[in-house]
Amino acid sequence: MIQININQSLIVQHWEYILPIFLVILGVFYFKKLKAFKSPREENVKSNKLDGEEYVGADYKDDEDIDEYTPALEESEHIPFKGASITLPGGAEAFYEIVNNRRSIRSFSNKTIPFEIIETCIKAAGTSPSGAHTEPWTFCVISDPSIKTQVREIIEAEEYLNYTQRMHRQWTADLKPLHTDHIKEYLTEAPYLILIFKQIYGFKPNGGRKQHYYNEISVSIATGILLCALQAAGLSSLVTTPLNCGPALRNLLNRPQNEKLLVLLPVGYASEDCKVPNLKRKPVEDILVTY
Template sequence: MEFFEVLRKRRSVRRFQDRPVPRELVEKLLEAAFLSPSSFNKRPWHFIVVDDGEKLKALSEAKLGASGLATAPLVIVVTADEGRSDVWVEDASIAAEHIQLAAFDIGLSAFWVQIRNRMHDESKTAEDYVKELLGIPENYRVLCIIGVGYPAEKKPPRENVTEWGKVSLNGFGREFRRGEDEA
């Protein structure tokens, strides 16, 4: 699929078919993550692939808004070693986006569940909940969980999402005019 077609047609899907994701496709998703750039090529990330039904159910309870993970046959938990890079959030975010774009390109769907800076309940962060559940070391931070699978719903492509009013030229508030070079 052509890259801009992937960008236009990819949508977050939170309901999946009861169908496992073949190992070769999981490896493709991880390869896409490994191909993502990182600051000074430090590659601070670590990915945890989860396909165990009980763990998927438990992850779906990590925070409000994570319930779609219960129908996903596969999740990829995106973590990073914060001691390895001061921009681990950015590096891991780029890798997570690569996973989502690759999923759509190979016929799957995906969605992002934010874990960092979210709460599981009044006394525990979603990050601590996930770390305890999956045995993640203290020096690793949990950015997000990507739910992946074959979609059980179809969403239309995005239409008219360009927001040229949110683009400035050579300084904030200077209008960027499409199709015109700066005078």
């Protein structure tokens, strides 16, 4: 049997050194635990999931050196606001009539349109709400025929590959009723092309990156407002998403790396012989659920 002489044990002999070391190790252990407790967000970030859903903000890394973050948006006085005071005569019903009259067109007249109308429509789009008021959009308006031609060349070359090689046959089948193909005459016919870029991040005054939360949703809402404004101005357009053309179009227009093309809208009046598919919209009973 092994006998341990307690009085001669190393631990007992050197307890005055060993005890503080033990307490320090214990302290570090609990400090780390406490830190983790303070930041449950970090736990979610690790798993990247929240109730099985992607954790929004998971890609925003904590900066260990920063104790308190400065808001990107400058602090401003909160002023009284009485709610909507400029309204459309006829209200919601009139607005519905206007937007229900919108159709995507793929054949444009070359009738000129004062630039100021386009500018006002973009001003309207710029009133859109955006994540943390980051306003993560850039609207590039092209009227120069030579640039329109270059845009068309880029898109038609890429769309040829999309239609013939890249898109699933189900996808091309789904597009058949719309009579679309890789030839995009509207890109040179329409008086204006509006290329809408989402800024996936912005810049702080010190040059550092600024987070643009929900940038795609924000720019999509702005695009919706733009479509309504164009419609209210009697103009027509077409939402297009030129597949795999973003980088080439961004280079053509010398846009920076933080901007990604979201949609391209040709804008103008419908041509004399313009035709659209006779699409039916879902009745309100199918899209509205009440509780």
